[in-house]
Amino acid sequence: MTRGTAIYAARRLVLVLGTAFLVSSVTFLVIHALPGTPFTCERNPAGCAHENLVYGLDDPLFIQYRTFMWNLVHGNLGYSYVNQGVQVTPLLLEEAKNSLILGVFALVVTIVVGLIIGVTAAVRQNSWADYALSTFVVVGYSVPSFVLATFLLILVGILLPTWGGSIGWGSAEQIPIPAIALGLPFAAIVARLVRASMLDVIRQDYVRTAWAKGLSSRVVIIRHALRNALIPVVTIGGPLVTGIITGSVVIETIFGIPGLGKEFVTSILIRDYGIVVGLYTFYAVLVGLANLAVDLIYPVLDPRISYA
Amino acid sequence: MTTITTGLNMGGPIAPPGTPGTVDYSIAPEQVSLWQDAWRRFRRNKLSIAGMVVFLVVVVVAVISIFWTPYSIYAQGLGDVTDPLSLKHPFGLDSSGRDVLSYIMKGAQIVIEIGLLTAVITSVVGVTAGLLAGFFRGWVDTLISGITYIGYGIPALLIAFLILFVTNKPSILNVIIALSVTNWMDMARLTRGQTLALREREFVEAARATGTKDFTIMARHVLPNALGPIIVQATFLIPQAILFEAFLSFLGFGLPSPDPSWGAMVADGLNDRFLAYHTMIVPSLALLITLMAVNFIGDGLRDALDPRLKR
Numbered sequence: 094m095t096r097g098t099a100i101y102a103a104r105r106l107v108l109v110l111g112t113a114f115l116v117s118s119v120t121f122l123v124i125h126a127l128p129g130t131p132f133t134c135e136r137n138p139a140g141c142a143h144e145n146l147v148y149g150l151d152d153p154l155f156i157q158y159r160t161f162m163w164n165l166v167h168g169n170l171g172y173s174y175v176n177q178g179v180q181v182t183p184l185l186l187e188e189a190k191n192s193l194i195l196g197v198f199a200l201v202v203t204i205v206v207g208l209i210i211g212v213t214a215a216v217r218q219n220s221w222a223d224y225a226l227s228t229f230v231v232v233g234y235s236v237p238s239f240v241l242a243t244f245l246l247i248l249v250g251i252l253l254p255t256w257g258g259s260i261g262w263g264s265a266e267q268i269p270i271p272a273i274a275l276g277l278p279f280a281a282i283v284a285r286l287v288r289a290s291m292l293d294v295i296r297q298d299y300v301r302t303a304w305a306k307g308l309s310s311r312v313v314i315i316r317h318a319l320r321n322a323l324i325p326v327v328t329i330g331g332p333l334v335t336g337i338i339t340g341s342v343v344i345e346t347i348f349g350i351p352g353l354g355k356e357f358v359t360s361i362l363i364r365d366y367g368i369v370v371g372l373y374t375f376y377a378v379l380v381g382l383a384n385l386a387v388d389l390i391y392p393v394l395d396p397r398i399s400y401a
Numbered sequence: 402m403t404t405i406t407t408g409l410n411m412g413g414p415i416a417p418p419g420t421p422g423t424v425d426y427s428i429a430p431e432q433v434s435l436w437q438d439a440w441r442r443f444r445r446n447k448l449s450i451a452g453m454v455v456f457l458v459v460v461v462v463a464v465i466s467i468f469w470t471p472y473s474i475y476a477q478g479l480g481d482v483t484d485p486l487s488l489k490h491p492f493g494l495d496s497s498g499r500d501v502l503s504y505i506m507k508g509a510q511i512v513i514e515i516g517l518l519t520a521v522i523t524s525v526v527g528v529t530a531g532l533l534a535g536f537f538r539g540w541v542d543t544l545i546s547g548i549t550y551i552g553y554g555i556p557a558l559l560i561a562f563l564i565l566f567v568t569n570k571p572s573i574l575n576v577i578i579a580l581s582v583t584n585w586m587d588m589a590r591l592t593r594g595q596t597l598a599l600r601e602r603e604f605v606e607a608a609r610a611t612g613t614k615d616f617t618i619m620a621r622h623v624l625p626n627a628l629g630p631i632i633v634q635a636t637f638l639i640p641q642a643i644l645f646e647a648f649l650s651f652l653g654f655g656l657p658s659p660d661p662s663w664g665a666m667v668a669d670g671l672n673d674r675f676l677a678y679h680t681m682i683v684p685s686l687a688l689l690i691t692l693m694a695v696n697f698i699g700d701g702l703r704d705a706l707d708p709r710l711k712r
Contacts, residue, residue, distance in 0.1 A: 108550075108554065109554065111551075112551055112554040112555060115551065116555055116559065119563075120563060123563065123567055124566075127567065127569075231693060231696060231697065231700075232689070232693065234696065235640065235689060235692040235693040235696050236689055236692075237644055237647055237648065237651075237664070237667075237688060237689075237692070238648075239647075239648065239651045239664070239667060239668075240667060240685040240688060240689060243667060243670070243671045243674075243681055243685065244685070246671075246674070247674055247678060247681070250674070335556055338556065339556050339557070339558045342558065342652070343648060343651065343652060346652060347671070357558075357562075358652055358653075361562060361566055361654075362653065369566070373559055373563075376556060376559055377554070377555060377559070380554065380555075380556050381554050384554070
């Protein structure tokens with residue numbers, strides 16, 4: 094890592110933290126400015142007053158905001174309003190672990206399937222294989238992830254009724270189906286990019302030289318062509334990671350995976366204000382850091398890019 | 402005497418090339434405008450034409466559904482969800498005994514409204530912001546680019562959900578607002594880039610030299626020349642909006658229950674999967690086919706309008 098890269102990374106990090114601060118402030122203020130309190134006071138006025146006292150909801154908004162920020166700086170995202178006594182930070186970290194496992198496997202599906210399809214289509218340009226794969230790609234990026242997930246669910250139910258690999262979380266056999274459902278639509282996008290950039294690279298002089306030298310096609314395609322064809326593909330790394338994080342919301346909900354995405358939907362549906370604010374902050378940091386990581390990988394893959 | 406010879410004039414007397422006094426137009430490239438040229442190339446793309454036809458069918462179905470559906474979408478208990486697909490109910494019935502075909506038809510209305518309105522609103526906001534930022538530069542650019550830069554750091558999902566959370570009343574309008582707020586930034590960035598390049602061109606300089614006002618230059622000289630990529634981007638906004646609405650409705654954040662959203666229908670179908678599959682498959686296919694059609698139109702437009710891909 095050069096000095097320029099370090100400065101660049103530091104500046105981006107400040108931006109990520111700034112964005113997270115903005116997101117948490119806006120979410121906090123917007124949610125607390127909404128009319129009404131999280132606790133219904135009609136049925137149980139005494140209990141409601143107690144809750145408001147415990148959560149400090151009687152304090153002026155400014156004091157609440159100050160407490161929230163003070164806790165935030167110390168890594169404490171507060172407490173759940175619905176499941177009382179549950180701390181948000183450890184809850185989210187535990188859920189982030191599940192989401193990470195799912196996300197990494199989905200990313201593997203995306204990259205492996207995307208590369209195989211993209212390279213095959215490019216090498217056999219205008220053949221029936223190319224047309225078939227290109228059609229698959231259009232279907233792939235048109236199909237909503239929840240449609241793909243429901244079809245996979247039904248397919249597994251019909252073909253392998255005894256296999257426990259569809260709904261639930263906790264064992265290894267429950268990983269592949271949601272990972273495929275999450276990763277496959279993005280594989281279509283990767284395949285499309287790989288095909289285009291491979292077609293570009295295959296016509297370059299150095300690839301013709303490699304063929305002329307009598308190298309095996311595997312070496313030419315993988316070592317000479319693909320390595321350079323991958324560079325444009327890396328540019329969608331940021332949107333890809335954001336997409337997988339976002340996509341996990343629906344996939345985790347369908348497959349009942351206790352991850353961040355499922356928490357996102359549930360906490361909003363049951364109006365658990367404490368978790369909503371904490372989760373928004375967490376997501377903003379997560380997406381920012383993921384994008385930063387992708388940007389820092391570019392110059393490693395392509396020495397022509399530098400942040401100096 | 403001057404004989405004009407064209408490649409198309411096959412019937413008349415043709416002077417041999419090089420005859421003095423004739424203008425041989427057959428060797429000069431035919432003059433066509435950008436839009437004629439684009440249309441010609443778009444027409445050659447069979448998939449795009451097919452996509453256009455499918456999209457028009459969806460639009461027609463949506464319009465018909467305003468006045469007529471085979472059954473009322475509120476009519477429940479027409480039969481059982483496990484009844485086989487029949488002539489009376491080509492797409493079967495859902496678990497409340499409602500006619501799925503009627504539901505799909507009404508749903509087309511929502512798909513078209515959300516897709517088109519979001520694309521239009523997003524484009525107007527994004528193009529205006531991009532034009533202003535690229536043309537005036539300075540603090541205007543810093544402000545607009547700053548907003549887009551921060552906006553990119555926040556997943557669209559978070560912004561959309563916060564808006565829906567605050568309004569607390571899912572309606573078509575709120576979904577469209579949420580989609581527009583999260584999508585205008587791409588359009589602004591694209592237009593800004595185009596404007597930055599165009600504002601340095603000679604014809605803009607000429608317009609400025611003749612005393613044309615800034616806003617006239619933007620509207621008459623810059624915008625028309627940036628229109629190609631903007632149209633392509635706007636076309637791809639339609640499937641994005643449809644997809645996102647379906648996504649929200651599937652999760653239960655979209656339109657409330659009597660409103661027939663295809664995304665919500667898939668969610669209902671998923672719950673009914675132990676009874677029957679058609680309640681899930683029919684809306685899924687409707688979504689898939691519509692999205693593919695619009696994506697094919699977008700692909701065709703891009704190939705036809707993007708000068709970098711010319712021939």
